[in-house]
Amino acid sequence: MKPIYLDHAASTPVHPEVAKVMYHMLMEQYGNASSVHAFGRAAKKVVNGARDTIAGFLGCAPDEWIFTSGGTESDNLALFGAAAASAHKGRHIITTAIEHHAVLHTCAELEKQGYSVTYLPADATGRVSVSDVETALREDTVLISVMYANNEVGTVQPVEDIGRLARERGILVHVDAVQALGALPIALRDLPVDYMSFAAHKINGPQGIGGLYVRRGAPLASRQHGGLQERGRRAGTESLAGTAGFAKAVELAAGGVAERRAKALELRNTLLAELNLRIGGDRYVLNGNPEHFLPGIINVSFPEVRTDVLLMNLDMEGIAAASGSACTSGSLELSHVLQAMQLPEEVLYSAVRFSTGLGNTNEEMRLVAQKVETILNRLRK
Incomplete structure (x- = not known):
């Protein structure tokens, strides 16, 4: 059998069309996107083209997109980056007990650093209550992190309602949308969220590449240093095959x-x-x-x-x-x-x-x- x-x-599994794009990059493109010569400019064009494609399908501006190594890094960057940049306003974070460990373990680490974290329960169907979120709000609450759709039971959360509630109070919102990409329509410009995490390997793209949406104006302290890539928000040489493959996967998934x-x-x-x-x-x-x-x-x-x-x-x-x-x-x-x-x-x-x-x-x-x-x-x- x-x-x-x-x-x-x-x-x-990687989609054949994604694999074709990646193979071309691996064989034809090997410049560093930070180099100023022709090979570097060609590489930069690949990265910027991939960014433009993804931003177009997800409904955000290209400069609101950061390439990462995957969903886990995107979650880490959003939570650590938002918390550090907002610490002067407060040190209370709200999340849920059903988040992926990329969020839960990050929150546990933030607690060690002196932040207070409230873990909201879910009902018997895996859905979080907006009223529970509202009850948990405090004067020093600076960030709410809730997943779009649960990776174990598939339950979709009331992200828009939570986002509107947070926006009324001036509180930042992070959404782990790793499992939702390609399964739910996502138009970032219409969603009341400040950060959203994604990964390519959930939508027939390559492993080891992901992305983080950061709403223009949302604070974010960088976690990775050593270069000015991604507008200084995430240092490191970009993966040409990875970014191009991710863009093709988004095109295929978000378009269908x-x-x-x-x-x-x-x-x-x-x-x-x-x-x-x-x-x-x-x-x-x-x-x-x-x-x-x-x-x-x-x-x-x-x-x-x-x-x-x-x-x-x-x-x-x-x-x-x-x-x-x-x-x-x-x-x-x-x-x-x-x-x-x-x-x-x-x-x-x-x-x-x-x-x-x-x-x-x-x-x-x-x-x-x-x-x-x-x-x-x-x-x-």
């Missing part, structure tokens, strides 16, 4: 959000319908919000079997799934997201995340449901 990859929320969502919803419905047919709806629990969700992330608990046992058996059948965030799934730790949702113990310990994307088919979804049925029946015996 051909292996079935259902871990697109962790990383995606509706089609991608429709396809993801079709795959989701096929998998769930087949599970209902084969094992029955009473043998699994669908985790997440029934209304506000990314269709490409399907978090399902099978109370009859532990997560690690099911994942191992799926892997033996050639099916790649996950237990949650890719940054922790290697250790199969209990999901902090599902814990924050306060789900029953049997649901917590049996959750598996299937995430779909480029190349997946309805036939694969039916085959996955069939294999789940076989595994559950075998383990029951």
Whole structure:
């Protein structure tokens, strides 16, 4: 059986058109974008062209875009940079208990530096309450950080409502949109946010390249020193292949959000319908919000079997799934997201995340449901 990859929320295969662009850069472009000779000017043109392309599709000005090494660096730069630049106004930060560890671990480090952090809860569907955000506001609150869509259960957060609330109070807002890019329409000029993080490898682009939107006028203290790249906000020689590949991936993803969502919803419905047919709806629990969700992330608990046992058996059948965030799934730790949702113990310990994307088919979804049925029946015996 051909292996079935259902871990697109962790990383995606590079799109052939992206690979073609990158190959050209690797073979033809090798100048340093900071050099003043012809090779350097050609390299600079590549970087600026990629920046213009991404800014155009995401609805921001080119000078509001910073290239980074990925989503984690973008989150770190936004939180550390905004907090340091705003410390004279206050040292209180609000975030949520279901954020990616790139945000949670950064907030923990900020606490060590003397900042106060409030971690808001989520409801049983993984959604954060705007009223909880408002209640948590203090006179010294300078930053709110909330993800656009959760990477484990796919729940979409009320980012616009939180942003409007913050803007009324003059508080900065950071949004981790790593999982939302390509899955939700994003027009940065229309969103009440100051910083937004992205990563290329979630949208069939290369690993090791990401970006951070910084609204014009939003304060940001640089964290990386040694050069004047990215308008002095992020030092380091730019990756020509990475930036060009990221731009092509954004063009393909942002230009086809509706089609991608429709396809993801079709795959989701096929998998769930087949599970209902084969094992029955009473043998699994669908985790997440029934209304506000990314269709490409399907978090399902099978109370009859532990997560690690099911994942191992799926892997033996050639099916790649996950237990949650890719940054922790290697250790199969209990999901902090599902814990924050306060789900029953049997649901917590049996959750598996299937995430779909480029190349997946309805036939694969039916085959996955069939294999789940076989595994559950075998383990029951």
